[in-house]
Amino acid sequence: MSTLAETVSDSVVITRRNLIKVKRVPDLIVFATLSPIMFVVLFRYVFGGAINLPPGITYAEFLLPGIFAQTVVFGSTITGASxxxxxxxxxxxxxxxxxxxxxxxxxxxxxxxxxxxLISIVVMAVTGLLVGWRINSSVVEAIGGFVILLVFAYAISWLMAMVGLLVRTPEVVNNASFIVIFPITFVANTFVPLESFPAVLRGFAEWNPVSTVTQAARELFGNIPAGMPEPDAWSLQNPVLYTLLWAVAILAVFVPLSVRAYLRTASR
Structure with missing residues (x-):
């Protein structure tokens, strides 16, 4: 049984190994950042003019927190594939x-x-600033917005680690992840207001953690105009708390399950 100090030391070594691998295979960084840039530009200029928003907010300010949420969820699938x-x-x-x-x-x-x-978020933030996104809150609140996104992403990474250990081929991990994650990130408030959703989809979207991490980011970045009606669902009224509850629940379930699956896999 390894001690905590040994686990931390070994984890640092493995983290360094994985980051060095990224440095030696720059394609990983290139494609990880090109996709969110493409989404930002396409949604901002192709769909932005067709989506009605309340007064006091631009589509760029509405869009970027949703793009952040979608990107960190999709980015977490790298864990399973790797x-x-x-x-x-x-x-x-x-x-x-x-x-x-x-x-x-x-x-x-x-x-x-x-x-x-984190690198993807930095690239998206710079791109967002270029297309009109602005942070209208304090520095502390803005940092909190980025932190909540990364906490949720880290939890999803452990879920995807479990998938990678069960599936064991990167191609299947990518395909299976896309089938599940793509609809979850779109049936949410990521790109359009929930008021435009049919009743059944709207009910799902209101309790979808992707919606709440997006809502939390919007609130912390100051991308919700003053005087906007408060959401009906408790999850969207308390998006930071609800998102953190989801992150804690995912970690509580999938950290021990993933470690156990790894030990069984490694012992074969």
């Missing part, structure tokens, strides 16, 4: 032969992917 790739290439078997903490492989992977999500 773990499946390491399994397929036999790298996990090499880790098994080393005197290291068993959970360090998963911790190092998820922390490294959190770093990739």
């Amino acid at each position: 773990i499946a790739d390491d399994l397929q290439k036999g790298l996990i078997d090499r880790f098994r032969s080393l005197p290291m903490s068993r959970s360090a492989v998963l911790i190092g992977r998820t922390v490294a992917d959190l770093g990739l999500n």
Whole structure:
């Protein structure tokens, strides 16, 4: 049984290894950042003029928090694909032969992917500023907006780690993730107001954690105009709390399940 200090030390080594891999394969960074830039530009200039918003807010200010939320959720799928790739290439078997903490492989992977999500957010923020997005809140609140996005992304990374350990091929992980995540990020308030949704979809969207992390980011960035009616659902009235509850629940379930699945997989 590894001590906490050993687990932290081993996790740092694995995180560094994964970040060095990104440095040596710059395609990962290029494609991880091109996609959100494309979404920002397309939605801002192609769909922005067709979407009605309350007075006092531009579509760029409405859009960017939604793009942030969608990107960090999709970015977290890298965790599952990378773990499946390491399994397929036999790298996990090499880790098994080393005197290291068993959970360090998963911790190092998820922390490294959190770093990739941070890079994507920075690139999107710069792009957003260029197309008209503005932060209308304090520095502390703005930092809180980015933190809530990254906390939610980190939780999703552990969920995807479980998927990668079960599926074990990166192609299937990517396809399965897209089928699930794509509708979840669109049946939300990411790109259009919920008032335009049919009743059934609106009920789902109001309790969808992607909607609440988007709402939380909008509030913390000051991208909700004064005088706008308060949402009906408790989840959207308390988006920061609801999002954190989801993140804690996901971590509480999938951290131990993923570590257990890793140990079973590595012992085969």
